[in-house]
Amino acid sequence: MLTSQDLAFFAVLASEPSLAAAARSLDVTPPAVSQRLQVLERRLGMRLVDRSGSRLSLTSEGALLAERGQAVLEDLESLAAELRERRDIVSGPLHVAAPLGFGRAFVAQAMARMRQLHPAVELKLTLLDDPASGIRSDRWDVLVQVGPLADSALAMRRLAPNRRVLCASPAYLEARGHPIHPQDLGHHVCGVIREDQADVTLWSFGGDDGETATIRVRPELASNDGEVIKAWALAGLCIVQRSEWDIAGELRAGHLIELLPSWRMPDADVVALLGPRQGRAARMERFVQVLKDLLTPVPWR
CATH class of the missing domain: 3.40.190.10 (Periplasmic binding protein-like II)
Structure with missing residues (x-):
């Protein structure tokens, strides 16, 4: 018979690369982990861990116990939470x-x-x-x-x-001029944030008159950190598109200027x-x- 303590023990064991690592997670000695594992295996009448290698490796039965045991633990925790919530806790x-x-x-x-x-x-x-x-x-x-x-x-x-906002610093605009139409972005220095798998070089716009435009920019500056890209824009190095939440203060202070105000990028x-x-x-x-x-x-x- 399995107990919730058995399942919790084996869940920790299955998540670690070795018995020693499992012992550290459980705050016990490695011999104690090994002994408890042996007791569990004897009770079930099967081997749960392959001890032939240096790394901890589960047998097919061990993998099944780890997967199903984790689900049982989550169900038990959910049940306990629902009961507590009935007392508004x-x-x-x-x-x-x-x-x-x-x-x-x-x-x-x-x-x-x-x-x-x-x-x-x-x-x-x-x-x-x-x-x-x-x-x-x-x-x-x-x-x-x-x-x-x-x-x-x-x-x-x-x-x-x-909103997504296309913007640049006053210094950049003084040096390079204002784009009037999305097509003008091909003649400007653009910076992009590569923080996910999206195609960040394809910029889409919708005009107030119903016209649409999709522009492929060639980024000369790129980073996976939005703060870096914003800093480069504030330094006058490039045009960027940023979320409204991130640059609202800079827009109000005039440190960044919204570009192409009659064109709107897709909301975020x-x-x-x-x-x-x-x-x-x-x-x-x-x-x-x-x-x-x-x-x-x-x-x-």
């Missing part, structure tokens, strides 16, 4: 994933507020340089995204409006995806509401 782990810049600026604040409101919730924030890749993961509960999403059957909550609204795990609705929904409250009224407008 929001608790349990909450894993949030978010883009680097927006996560630092806003999501971290929302998680701090969540902790104040619901101290029994265990928080984890993962900041991603490729948020779109997170959609394929089942290891998070809420994914915050800025901009368009790949097709997904996951529940989505819109948090705040956000802030949304939250609710993860595929089951039984976590209360803390997921509570956190999304906390984040939405933080973004209302929209702080960058």
Whole structure:
């Protein structure tokens, strides 16, 4: 017979590269881990770990136990959370994933507020340089995204409006002039942020008169860090497109100037995806509401 303690022990063991690493994670000695594993194997009448190599390797039975055992542990934790929620106690782990810049600026604040409101919730924030890749993961509960999403059957909550803005510094415009039409961008120095798998060199615009334009820019400056690209634009080196949330202060101060005001780039609204795990609705929904409250009224407008 398996207990939840057996499943939790083996889940740790299966996630580590060696018995010694598992011992460190469990805060016990390697002989204690080995002995407990032997007891578990004898009780089940099968080998769960292949001991022939230097690295910990699961047998097919061990892999099955690790996979199904993790699901059972999550179901047990979800059941316990639902029972606590019936007493209006929001608790349990909450894993949030978010883009680097927006996560630092806003999501971290929302998680701090969540902790104040619901101290029994265990928080984890993962900041991603490729948020779109997170959609394929089942290891998070809420994914915050800025901009368009790949097709997904996951529940989505819109948090705040956000425009993409084409901009440059006064120094750049004094030296290189203002573009009048999107086609003029071919004669300008453009910088791009390569922070996901999107085609960042293809810029689309919609005009006030209904005209559309799609321009392939040849970036002379590129980085995977939005702060670097913004700094280069502020230094007068290039034209960039940035999210409104990130440059609203610089626009108000006149450090950056919005370009092509009669043309609009596709919006990049802030949304939250609710993860595929089951039984976590209360803390997921509570956190999304906390984040939405933080973004209302929209702080960058």
